[in-house]
Amino acid sequence: MADVLKSLSDDLANVVEAASAGIVRVEGRKRLAATGFVWSADGLIITADHVLRSEGLRVGLPNGDVVEATVVGRDPSTDLAVVRTSASVQAIPRAATNPRVGHLVLAIGRPGDQVQATLGVVSAIGSGRMDGAIQTDVVMYPGFSGGPLINAAGEALGMNTSGFMRGASAAISNAMIAQVAESLVRHGRVRQGYLGVGAQPVRLPQAIAEQVGQETGLMLASIESGSPAEAAALYQGDIIISLDGHATPSLDDLIGLLTGDRVGSQVTLRIVRGGQVQDVGVTVGEKQ
Amino acid sequence: METLLQQFSEAMADVTQEVRASVVQITDGRGSIGAGTIWHSDGLIVTNAHVVAGRSAWGDARGERQRRSLHVILPDGRQLPVRVLALDEAYDLAALSVEADNLPVIEPGDSTAVRPGQWVMALGHPWGVRDALTAGVVIGIGAQLPEMQPGREWIALNLRLRPGHSGGPLIDTNGRLIGVNTMISGPEVGFAVPSHRVMAFLKSALGDNGQAQEKPHPLSEPQVV
Numbered sequence: 001m002a003d004v005l006k007s008l009s010d011d012l013a014n015v016v017e018a019a020s021a022g023i024v025r026v027e028g029r030k031r032l033a034a035t036g037f038v039w040s041a042d043g044l045i046i047t048a049d050h051v052l053r054s055e056g057l058r059v060g061l062p063n064g065d066v067v068e069a070t071v072v073g074r075d076p077s078t079d080l081a082v083v084r085t086s087a088s089v090q091a092i093p094r095a096a097t098n099p100r101v102g103h104l105v106l107a108i109g110r111p112g113d114q115v116q117a118t119l120g121v122v123s124a125i126g127s128g129r130m131d132g133a134i135q136t137d138v139v140m141y142p143g144f145s146g147g148p149l150i151n152a153a154g155e156a157l158g159m160n161t162s163g164f165m166r167g168a169s170a171a172i173s174n175a176m177i178a179q180v181a182e183s184l185v186r187h188g189r190v191r192q193g194y195l196g197v198g199a200q201p202v203r204l205p206q207a208i209a210e211q212v213g214q215e216t217g218l219m220l221a222s223i224e225s226g227s228p229a230e231a232a233a234l235y236q237g238d239i240i241i242s243l244d245g246h247a248t249p250s251l252d253d254l255i256g257l258l259t260g261d262r263v264g265s266q267v268t269l270r271i272v273r274g275g276q277v278q279d280v281g282v283t284v285g286e287k288q
Numbered sequence: 289m290e291t292l293l294q295q296f297s298e299a300m301a302d303v304t305q306e307v308r309a310s311v312v313q314i315t316d317g318r319g320s321i322g323a324g325t326i327w328h329s330d331g332l333i334v335t336n337a338h339v340v341a342g343r344s345a346w347g348d349a350r351g352e353r354q355r356r357s358l359h360v361i362l363p364d365g366r367q368l369p370v371r372v373l374a375l376d377e378a379y380d381l382a383a384l385s386v387e388a389d390n391l392p393v394i395e396p397g398d399s400t401a402v403r404p405g406q407w408v409m410a411l412g413h414p415w416g417v418r419d420a421l422t423a424g425v426v427i428g429i430g431a432q433l434p435e436m437q438p439g440r441e442w443i444a445l446n447l448r449l450r451p452g453h454s455g456g457p458l459i460d461t462n463g464r465l466i467g468v469n470t471m472i473s474g475p476e477v478g479f480a481v482p483s484h485r486v487m488a489f490l491k492s493a494l495g496d497n498g499q500a501q502e503k504p505h506p507l508s509e510p511q512v513v
Contacts, residue, residue, distance in 0.1 A: 116444070
């Protein structure tokens, strides 16, 4: 009987040890160091934006070496930062499948020379504005920020951050990291689309609601001068109900659709104006 | 066929059942003040210094009264008076002796081989609840943990230690003794003194063979009477 327990215990310690080869110490602030993990063997390391405070970033490698590193880019909105080292590093394996609520997970940190670990379960998978977040009950031990959340196979599921949600720990999923990291590597920043409208959710008139199949839309309260919205002749009082066919019942939906890859491209807004549904083409700008 | 989860659950219960015979309660005559771990069958018991010293500074009159009223309640119900053999304030350890023999001991484990992530269990009497178990994983080991003053070795634990777990055993999945539960840092993080540090304390305080009856450590300066 105790064999099961010993196997479980050995498995836990083994996945921690295996993952540790791709986990580094990030010395980017005066107080306690934090953690990062190797995203690709060409030297890209993922860490938390909020742990990079001081000049002269250094990274402590699993073999004990401490090397210089440079900041490639950082995105405070997701608390992600990408740093690069020219030293030889080994990438952590990444999970190919998504975690499910109830899965066992470990948070790994390397605030000192050795890795440290805490254990928990996946509590929830984020949706809506928290899309791309994995909520867990792992304890974020001091210096764990920027480290990986790993599954029972020792594969990274995402990056642990702290102070994102009160009373729970959250990790940024691999998919979100990949999206943000690509933008940071290519542009040095995360691009966000921009229309130049002030908008608020409103209840649609019943006839319109039945026609378009949604209860609410976003009424424009202001149009910024020189903005894409002004160029497209959007007016105060227009109600946006969808963008390229994706419904926008709330502001989060619209913000979620204004992704970096839409910057510079023409999108179709379906709006309600004067009681009529019509389509307006807009070229998405970039938020500065 | 039981699921892996069922096997896991049964195995935890089995290991707990094996070691609980070696966990004692320490009382000050009014109630339970902590746990202790039987270290030698001849009556040597290890607990934390803070359990037996209470809030009183060691050596003052209140501390003296409290020490005189210290008792150990064995798992079989026997209540025995305690002699304090030695204290180590730095590691928060105390060696106690009771008049008993053939006491069940927990098989010693190798606390120098503890690994981050490994599954461990802690027993004690939180809030006076007898032999309550909490389980979790080792966060890290050594003398360089972020929350602790450097220089002393600890096992940092991701489990729910509570007041009353102090002095109880930390065991591995084979039911082997790897530490003594000692400190809490927040609701989810605790610290244990690794058993190799306990052995070093006992060796320096009591001599090479760790026999309770030999070479008691002086508790105060000699007085002329």
